[in-house]
Amino acid sequence: MKKELAKQYEPSEVEARIYQSWLEKDCFRAERTPGGKPYTIVIPPPNVTGQLHMGHALDETLQDILIRWRRMQGYDTLWLPGVDHAAISTEAKIVAEMAQEGLTKEDIGYEKFMERAWRWKEKYGGRILAQLRALGSSCDWSRERFTMDEGCSRAVREVFYNLYQKGLIYRGERIINWCPCCQTSLSDAEVEHEDREGAFWHIRYPFAQGDGFILVATTRPETMLGDTAVAVHPEDGRYAAQVGRMLRLPLTDREIPLVADAYVETDFGTGAVKITPAHDPNDFEVGRRHGLPVRNVMTEDGHMNENAGIYAGMDRYECRKAVVAALEAQGLLLKTEPTRHAVGVCYRCRTVVEPRVSLQWFVKMQPLAVPAIAAVREGTIRFVPERFEKNYLRWMENLRDWCISRQIWWGHRIPVWYCDSCGAQICAKEDPAGCPHCGAALRQDPDTLDTWFSSALWPFSTLGWPEKTSDLDYFYPTSTLVTGYDIITFWVSRMIFSGLEHTGRAPFSTVLVHGLIRDAQGRKMSKSMGNGIDPLDIIAQYGTDALRFALATGNSPGNDMRFSEEKVAASRNFANKLWNAARFLLMHLPADGAVAPLPETLALEDADAWILSRQNTLVREVTESLEAFELGIAAQKLYDFLWDEFCDWYIELSKPRLQGGGEAAGQALAVLVFVFGRTLQLLHPFMPFLTEEIWGSLPRAQGGAHGSIMLSRWPEYDESRCFPVQEARLQAVMGAIRAVRNRRSEMNVPPSRRAKLFIETAQPEIYAAAAVFFQRLAGASAVELAGGGAAPPKDAVRIVCGGATISIPLGELVDLAAERARLEKELAGTEKQLNGIRAKLGSEGFLSKAPAQVVQAQRENAAQLEEKAAALRETLRAL
RNA sequence: GGACGUUUAGCUCAGUUGGUAGAGCAUUCGCUUGACGUGCGAAGGGUCAGCGGUUCGAGUCCGUUAACGUCCACCA
Numbered sequence: 001m002k003k004e005l006a007k008q009y010e011p012s013e014v015e016a017r018i019y020q021s022w023l024e025k026d027c028f029r030a031e032r033t034p035g036g037k038p039y040t041i042v043i044p045p046p047n048v049t050g051q052l053h054m055g056h057a058l059d060e061t062l063q064d065i066l067i068r069w070r071r072m073q074g075y076d077t078l079w080l081p082g083v084d085h086a087a088i089s090t091e092a093k094i095v096a097e098m099a100q101e102g103l104t105k106e107d108i109g110y111e112k113f114m115e116r117a118w119r120w121k122e123k124y125g126g127r128i129l130a131q132l133r134a135l136g137s138s139c140d141w142s143r144e145r146f147t148m149d150e151g152c153s154r155a156v157r158e159v160f161y162n163l164y165q166k167g168l169i170y171r172g173e174r175i176i177n178w179c180p181c182c183q184t185s186l187s188d189a190e191v192e193h194e195d196r197e198g199a200f201w202h203i204r205y206p207f208a209q210g211d212g213f214i215l216v217a218t219t220r221p222e223t224m225l226g227d228t229a230v231a232v233h234p235e236d237g238r239y240a241a242q243v244g245r246m247l248r249l250p251l252t253d254r255e256i257p258l259v260a261d262a263y264v265e266t267d268f269g270t271g272a273v274k275i276t277p278a279h280d281p282n283d284f285e286v287g288r289r290h291g292l293p294v295r296n297v298m299t300e301d302g303h304m305n306e307n308a309g310i311y312a313g314m315d316r317y318e319c320r321k322a323v324v325a326a327l328e329a330q331g332l333l334l335k336t337e338p339t340r341h342a343v344g345v346c347y348r349c350r351t352v353v354e355p356r357v358s359l360q361w362f363v364k365m366q367p368l369a370v371p372a373i374a375a376v377r378e379g380t381i382r383f384v385p386e387r388f389e390k391n392y393l394r395w396m397e398n399l400r401d402w403c404i405s406r407q408i409w410w411g412h413r414i415p416v417w418y419c420d421s422c423g424a425q426i427c428a429k430e431d432p433a434g435c436p437h438c439g440a441a442l443r444q445d446p447d448t449l450d451t452w453f454s455s456a457l458w459p460f461s462t463l464g465w466p467e468k469t470s471d472l473d474y475f476y477p478t479s480t481l482v483t484g485y486d487i488i489t490f491w492v493s494r495m496i497f498s499g500l501e502h503t504g505r506a507p508f509s510t511v512l513v514h515g516l517i518r519d520a521q522g523r524k525m526s527k528s529m530g531n532g533i534d535p536l537d538i539i540a541q542y543g544t545d546a547l548r549f550a551l552a553t554g555n556s557p558g559n560d561m562r563f564s565e566e567k568v569a570a571s572r573n574f575a576n577k578l579w580n581a582a583r584f585l586l587m588h589l590p591a592d593g594a595v596a597p598l599p600e601t602l603a604l605e606d607a608d609a610w611i612l613s614r615q616n617t618l619v620r621e622v623t624e625s626l627e628a629f630e631l632g633i634a635a636q637k638l639y640d641f642l643w644d645e646f647c648d649w650y651i652e653l654s655k656p657r658l659q660g661g662g663e664a665a666g667q668a669l670a671v672l673v674f675v676f677g678r679t680l681q682l683l684h685p686f687m688p689f690l691t692e693e694i695w696g697s698l699p700r701a702q703g704g705a706h707g708s709i710m711l712s713r714w715p716e717y718d719e720s721r722c723f724p725v726q727e728a729r730l731q732a733v734m735g736a737i738r739a740v741r742n743r744r745s746e747m748n749v750p751p752s753r754r755a756k757l758f759i760e761t762a763q764p765e766i767y768a769a770a771a772v773f774f775q776r777l778a779g780a781s782a783v784e785l786a787g788g789g790a791a792p793p794k795d796a797v798r799i800v801c802g803g804a805t806i807s808i809p810l811g812e813l814v815d816l817a818a819e820r821a822r823l824e825k826e827l828a829g830t831e832k833q834l835n836g837i838r839a840k841l842g843s844e845g846f847l848s849k850a851p852a853q854v855v856q857a858q859r860e861n862a863a864q865l866e867e868k869a870a871a872l873r874e875t876l877r878a879l
Numbered sequence: 880g881g882a883c884g885u886u887u888a889g890c891u892c893a894g895u896u897g898g899u900a901g902a903g904c905a906u907u908c909g910c911u912u913g914a915c916g917u918g919c920g921a922a923g924g925g926u927c928a929g930c931g932g933u934u935c936g937a938g939u940c941c942g943u944u945a946a947c948g949u950c951c952a953c954c955a
Contacts, residue, residue: 007914007915008915008917009917193951193952200955216955217955218955219955220955231955263953263955264954264955265954265955268954268955269954269955270955272955273954273955274955275955276955280953280955281953282953282954282955283953283955285953341954342952355953387883387884388883390882390883391882391883391950391951394881394882394950394951395950395951398951398952485949485950486950489950489951516949520891522948553892553893553902553903554891554892554893554902554903555892555893556892556893556894558884559884559885559892560884560885560948560949561891561892562891562892564890564891564904566890566891566903566904566905567891567892567903567904569904569917570903570904570917571903572917573915573917573918574917575917576915576917576918577914577915577917577918579914579915580914580915580917580918581914581915582914583914583915584914584915585914586914587913587914588914628895630895632893633893633894633895636893636894636902639902639903640902647914647915648919648920651914652912652919655913659913738920738921741920741921742920742921742922744909744920744921745908745909745920745921745922746908746921746922748908748909749909750909750910751909751910751912751920752910776912777912777920833899836899837899840898840899840935840936843935843936844935845934845935845936846935846936847935848935849934849935849936850898850935850936851898853898854898854936857898858898858899861899
């Protein structure tokens with residue numbers, strides 16, 4: 001039956017209903033088919049800290065496009081959703097929330113805090129999943145996971161245990177990055193570098209015995225309280241004689257040695273470096289080599305400790321000022337040189353990180369990095385675009401051991417227990433009841449794991465690993481990983497070495513990397529700047545499909561993209577355009593809603609053959625673009641085809657037949673429905689709701705009822721539907737129509753003024769068949785074809801285009817002198833073009849070296865231009 | 880200090896095996912055209928950042944310069 005559609009597309013009315021219907025029909029559930037082809041994507045799990053932003057919207061849209069396309073192609077698709085516990089970030093948010101109530105973690109204790117954290121996870125995790133659904137994401141919700149759920153936690157234990165047993169996880173005292181604000185250690189990847197204003201203080205360290213001093217320079221004078229030596233280069237002549245002497249450390253009563261170490265560069269600063277093993281990674285190494293004591297002078301919250309003497313209790317920056325002032329007072333500060341230098345800051349709270357000696361857990365990276373490098377080098381894993389491989393490789397090749405312990409509560413506890421009575425250290429997959437050696441009670445390590453430790457396992461932990469589940473067997477390794485370039489080091493790299501180490505296989509074959517979404521001014525969207533845009537607001541205003549299409553179009557992989565509402569509005573207009581095309585088709589549907597079968601090839605009119613042929617090409621191009629991960633190009637091609645070729649041309653060309661009724665109308669309608677339906681299928685991955693809604697209102701396809709478009713079969717290129725001859729004929733007709741419109745417009749001929757067209761051409765049959773199109777689309781009252789020597793009318797405008805010369809008798813509007821001038825100008829332009837091509841065709845190099853196809857095309861081009869020039873000359877003579 | 884990216888119409892950006900430049904928005908002109916004014920038709924607008932090279936031919940490949948941006952880097 002015919003269905004009436006509203007004049008404008010109202011996304012809010014259809015989206016929820018359609019999403020619900022997909023859920024009811026269980027369309028998203030991944031099935032394992034014996035002998036089937038799996039296609040798997042695991043979602044980059046959004047943090048439970050908040051809500052989705054535009055970057056997520058882009059990420060999810062790209063994944064959904066791939067998944068929906070592969071599903072239609074007949075793959076067993078699995079898009080596995082879930083969220084990440086985001087250890088430090090989430091804990092920081094909860095702590096901040098508690099602070100508003102005047103509470104601290106310690107106030108409420110571990111148990112209560114964890115209860116609170118889980119409540120947080122339920123609340124925000126749920127919100128994020130709702131947002132994912134609003135985006136139209138076709139995730140298999142029955143397989144939803146969380147990085148701290150039972151299964152993922154088991155995988156974490158298993159991995160920790162295995163690495164521990166292999167000696168790839170160890171505990172040790174090392175210099176780590178410490179965030180005094182979050183009060184936890186950080187991995188190298190979690191430290192960002194920012195240029196900040198600072199100073200280079202030159203300080204005198206007097207010799208303990210006798211006169212003289214050594215001048216050292218530092219940017220962190222407060223750490224001098226922890227100095228245990230000064231180092232110079234062994235071959236530095238300036239100091240050679242002094243090495244081994246003792247220095248009096250200013251502001252303290254300690255004496256420290258002057259040592260020689262090749263790490264020092266003679267030509268930087270003063271050539272003498274104060275050595276603070278507890279607060280600098282290099283100094284730590286120097287200290288080791290020389291057996292220097294490690295003297296920690298700071299507390300975990302960035303204050304000075306009891307080792308700092310009178311400065312104990314001061315904030316580290318207060319202390320810096322005090323130390324500088326004291327040195328100055330004692331005449332030991334030689335100079336203060338302002339400088340801008342990079343300091344490490346915490347990636348979550350941007351507090352300046354303090355290098356600090358601390359007992360932490362580490363993953364030994366070297367053995368894990370080797371195969372992870374090889375996998376990318378050898379092409380087992382491919383990055384799109386390719387350039388990100390360099391990024392990845394550089395990082396992988398320069399890895400230091402990964403500090404994985406965090407001094408926070410929200411996260412996976414480290415599965416290691418200590419026996420205080422016999423000193424045993426036990427790592428176990430299951431919580432041990434007591435010490436296996438002496439039976440005493442055990443104490444579990446209080447630390448938790450880096451949040452990325454669990455997300456590194458995401459591609460297989462979510463499929464059931466370490467169990468050998470059917471899902472793991474069928475859907476792993478996953479196919480494509482879609483993510484922003486900002487987390488390649490944090491996440492992608494760690495998934496790669498984890499997958500290789502624990503499953504023996506690369507976790508995915510392709511990494512599709514996208515850029516960041518910026519605001520209209522090109523700034524990064526952020527909460528603090530208040531320039532973030534909530535995807536849900538945009539969806540409410542323009543619809544999900546419009547947002548998705550805007551995000552998928554007009555950018556290339558890996559490049560940042562500015563978000564502009566205008567672009568979404570343009571996509572909304574596109575949706576509305578299609579909606580109205582659908583209305584048009586339905587309007588012409590017979591009462592019983594039946595559509596004739598597609599006409600036999602021989603019965604096709606030129607216009608039908610043209611649009612079928614063009615659509616067939618579109619199928620190939622869109623499919624190829626998707627295969628190559630060129631989603632933006634695919635979307636652009638769909639937009640151009642649907643708006644220009646289908647709506648603006650084919651629909652207009654079909655109107656005479658539709659309005660004429662009868663068999664011709666049925667044939668036109670059959671082609672319209674076929675082409676439109678087939679193209680909607682191609683568009684479905686990009687605009688799932690609109691296409692589903694229209695699909696549901698279109699008459700059933702030949703051969704019976706159809707169900708959801710999302711489960712329909714992806715169109716395939718059909719050799720038998722290529723009609724190059726008809727394409728060329730239509731191209732000539734369209735070109736002529738455009739040329740007539742152009743002339744009329746230039747001359748300000750009102751559309752109401754119709755005029756006869758007199759056409760001289762060597763191919764009259766093309767134009768005769770198109771007479772009705774000239775009448776409808778080019779303001780023609782009638783079309784007369786030259787034949788039998790009929791002369792073109794006087795007082796006419798002449799148009800030379802394609803293979804025809806068209807005269808439009810416009811009587812008093814025609815200024816013959818102006819016509820002559822215009823035609824002469826056109827002739828000059830044509831000849832100029834022609835000369836260019838002739839020069840090319842006359843060149844030996846071109847003829848011998850250019851491919852035959854190109855030469856042939858130029859020859860045809862030249863022939864056409866010659867024909868045009870001749871026609872122009874002829875027209876001018878007759879004028 | 881390295882590496883990478885960007886530089887194409889007024890604005891935002893496409894342009895993938897090198898073959899005579901495209902879209903959206905904006906601008907100008909015209910239109911109650913029986914799907915759509917969230918529309919239709921037409922127009923203007925680019926020495927594809929500069930220089931050099933390879934090539935019959937370069938926005939596209941190579942080198943180099945400049946501006947902007949990003950990532951990496953323990954020079955105290």
